[in-house]
Amino acid sequence: MSPNTRGALLMMGSMAAFTVNDAIVKLLGSSLPLFQIITLRGALTSVWVFLLARHLGALHLRFDRRDRVLVAMRCVSEIGATFFFLTALMNMPLANVTAVLQALPLTVTLGAALIFGEPVGWRRMLAIGIGFCGMLLIVRPGPDGFTTHAIYALLAVTCVTARDLITRRMSAHVPSMVVTLATALTVTLLGLMGSLTVSWVPLDWQLGLLILGASVFVLMGYLCSVMVMRVGEVGFIAPFRYTSLIWALGLGWLIFGNWPDPVTMLGAGLVVATGLFTLFRERSRRRRG
Incomplete structure (x- = not known):
């Protein structure tokens, strides 16, 4: 198996794992408060990531102060991304929220330019302009403007864009697993603080298994996303990120009975097409350089 093929499979595995986690969290949202879900899933995920990082020997802070500040800034961005994304996820169809996130290659490219x-x-x-028009077709503002949940989805894209741009400024001395563990711990702290404002719901074995499953799928997503950066060409592998939309469409229909209307599908198609074009142009530019 070639490095590019392994990279493509790892990227598809990462997207599948993260999307299954999203579906589980959305399913849990009908029974548990959001902050309780974030706390319990985050605590388990932190344990898994810590054990994995120890096994890989990737737990160290031997990098300079600038990188530590960037890691902290990335954690803050992740807090915003987690809150806004999961809030939107609880109130919008899975495929719609996932489709909005497909604009990330466009927003990161624009952010890097600006x-x-x-x-x-x-x-x-x-x-990028056409892609943003596609995103508007997905969140479609009504007569009174954007709904609160659509605004949350757009804010999630903004936070994830900031997170990715910050990550690009980190040096190669920062271990990926340290960044992942810091992120997991920070998000867990957010959930714990927020959970103090709500009443916790007792867990039965079914809810407990779902939370355990969500934490495992998050770990699988993290692990695949770390491994994918170590094999193959990024320009070849990156387009396979869009397979998350296929998973979101299938899971949204099977679990929640939701299927996007034609306008939403058109918007998603525009976002994916323009994202692929942007990645293709970036790859061509680097080859010429």
Whole structure:
């Protein structure tokens, strides 16, 4: 199996694991408060990540102060992303929220151009504009403007974009598993603080198994996403990120009986198509460079 094939399979595995986790969390949302879910899932995930990091020998803080500040900033961005995304997920169809997140290659490209001054040609800027139009078709503002849940989905995209841009500024000396563990612990702390404002619901064995399953799938997603960065060409592997939308469509229909309407599907298609074009142009630019 070639490195690119392994990378593509790992990327698809990562997207599948994260999307299954999203479906489980949405399922839990009908029985448990959101902050209780975040706390319990986060605590279990932190344990799994810590054990994995210890096994890999990747637990150390031997990197400079600038990187530590960036890790802290990334954790703050992850807090916002987790809260806004899960709140939107509880109130919107799984496929719709996932489709909005497919705009990330576009928003990261735009953010890199605006903040870091990275060159972006007119073709990619046009693709970004069309992609944003597709995103508007997904969240569709009504006569009174965007719904609160649609705004939360857009804020989640903003936070994840900030997180990814911060990650790009980190040096190679920062272990991926340290960043992952810091993220898991920070999100767990968010859930714990928020859970103090709600009444906890007793767990039965079914809810307990679902939370355990969510934590395992999050770990699988993290593990695959770390491994995928170590094999193959990023330009070849990155487009397989969009397989998460296929999983979201299937799980949304099987578990929740939701299927996006034609306008939403059109918007999702525009977002995916323009994202793929942006990745293709980036790959071509690097080859010419």
